[in-house]
Structure formats: structure tokens, C-alpha cells
Amino acid sequence: MDNLTGKPAVPFMIQDSKGQSHGLEDYTGSWLLLVFHRHxx
Amino acid sequence: xxxxxxxVKIAVVTFENDFxxxxxxxxxxxxxxxxxxxTRETYRKYGMLSASFWDIxxxxxxxxxxxxxxxxxxxxxxxxxIFQRGGDVLIDPDGIVVLHHIGVGPADRPAVETILEKVDxxxxxxxDHHG
Numbered sequence: 001m002d003n004l005t006g007k008p009a010v011p012f013m014i015q016d017s018k019g020q021s022h023g024l025e026d027y028t029g030s031w032l033l034l035v036f037h038r039h040x041x
Numbered sequence: 042x043x044x045x046x047x048x049v050k051i052a053v054v055t056f057e058n059d060f061x062x063x064x065x066x067x068x069x070x071x072x073x074x075x076x077x078x079x080t081r082e083t084y085r086k087y088g089m090l091s092a093s094f095w096d097i098x099x100x101x102x103x104x105x106x107x108x109x110x111x112x113x114x115x116x117x118x119x120x121x122x123i124f125q126r127g128g129d130v131l132i133d134p135d136g137i138v139v140l141h142h143i144g145v146g147p148a149d150r151p152a153v154e155t156i157l158e159k160v161d162x163x164x165x166x167x168x169d170h171h172g
Binding site for chain 1: 074082086138141144160
């Protein structure tokens with residue numbers, strides 16, 4: 001995959017551990033750091 | 042907390058199941074939302090695919106573990122899919138990716154200072170600070 005630096009973020013819609021949905025557009029106007037974990041164990 | 046600077050919101054993403062994710066949040070008192078992506082769709086969208094055996098068990102990994110041991114950290118046996126890559130994606134307020142780092146192995150993550158530098162050096166950040 002090409003590096004996405006400088007390109008528009010890929011939209012996503014995802015639920016958190018409490019069941020609340022989050023989409024990329026929810027963070028418009030804010031900096032967002034997505035930390036992709038490897039395994040939690 | 043360092044990331045208050047620059048008003049950076051943080052979300053941790055995991056591919057583990059809901060039960061494991063909730064347990065992790067409780068056990069670690071995680072300060073940020075934990076996104077549960079058990080289909081790994083978002084992982085794939087951001088290029089976080091499977092690592093090779095050598096990526097996982099190469100010399101960089103052993104060196105990182107050795108440093109942890111020297112610091113007195115107790116190593117735990119890994120569980121789950123150890124080949125799933127992790128990484129970091131920093132997105133600016135306009136929705137543009139400013140940093141896209143796909144980890145090669147367990148020890149490959151950008152330093153906090155590197156991420157904050159991206160925020161500080163962003164034209165958007167300078168406009169926000171100086172009008």
C-alpha cells in the first residue's frame with residue numbers, strides 16, 4: 001500500500017468498546033491519532 | 042499528558058473481540074476510546090496487514106526485548122495473532138494524513154516527540170496558533 005501521508009484520510013465507521021460509533025467525520029476540526037495495536041495479549 | 046499540546050484526540054484500534062477489548066480497557070484504565078475492528082476492515086484500509094516471520098522475530102525485536110529486560114520489565118507470553126501489524130496514523134483537522142506509519146515489527150513505532158513535531162510543524166497548526 002502507498003503511504004497515505006499528504007492524502008485525505010480513508011473514511012471509517014467503527015464501534016468502540018462501549019458500543020459507541022465513531023466516524024472520521026466526527027473528528028473534523030480536530031487532530032486525530034489512530035494507534036493501531038498489534039495484539040492486546 | 043503530552044498529547045494535550047496541539048489538541049490531539051487519540052483513539053486506540055484493536056482487532057480483538059469485544060470481551061477482550063472491554064477487559065483490556067478495565068485492566069489498563071485506558072484513557073482513550075478503544076475502537077474494536079474485529080473484521081480488520083480499518084486495519085486494511087490503512088495498510089496494516091500481516092507481518093512476516095522475520096519481521097516479528099528479527100534482531101530488532103530481540104534488541105527491543107533485551108532493553109525491556111534490562112529496564113526490569115517482565116516479559117509476557119504473547120497471545121492472539123502476533124503477525125498482525127500495528128501502526129500510527131495522524132490526521133490533521135482538515136482530514137489530511139500527516140503521518141502514516143506501518144510498523145514493521147513489534148518494536149517499530151514512532152516516538153511521541155516525532156508525532157508532536159508533525160503537529161507543531163503543520164501549516165494548519167501554525168495558522169491556528171498565530172491567526
